[in-house]
Amino acid sequence: LDEELSRLPEKYRAAIVLCDLEGKSQQEAARQTGCPEGTLSSRLTRARDMLRQRLSRRGIEVSTGLLAMVLTHQAAW
Numbered sequence: 001l002d003e004e005l006s007r008l009p010e011k012y013r014a015a016i017v018l019c020d021l022e023g024k025s026q027q028e029a030a031r032q033t034g035c036p037e038g039t040l041s042s043r044l045t046r047a048r049d050m051l052r053q054r055l056s057r058r059g060i061e062v063s064t065g066l067l068a069m070v071l072t073h074q075a076a077w
Helices: 002-007 010-021 026-033 037-057 064-076
Strands: none
Touching: 002 010, 002 037, 010 026, 010 037, 010 064, 026 037, 037 064
């Protein structure tokens, strides 16, 4: 998971790190990245999908919702 996350383009990786791993709201993350909240939301959705597809190519099948839950759980560790 960490390896594939690190391979995402920065704008997508930042959305996942800020929202899913650091627990920031989309509003906070948008402010921090300097983009509109709608843009941040789109990036987060796209990032989760890209990550899910990359994991799928490695033989790991997860839904986007489950992936978000896993990322949030990982951040708690």
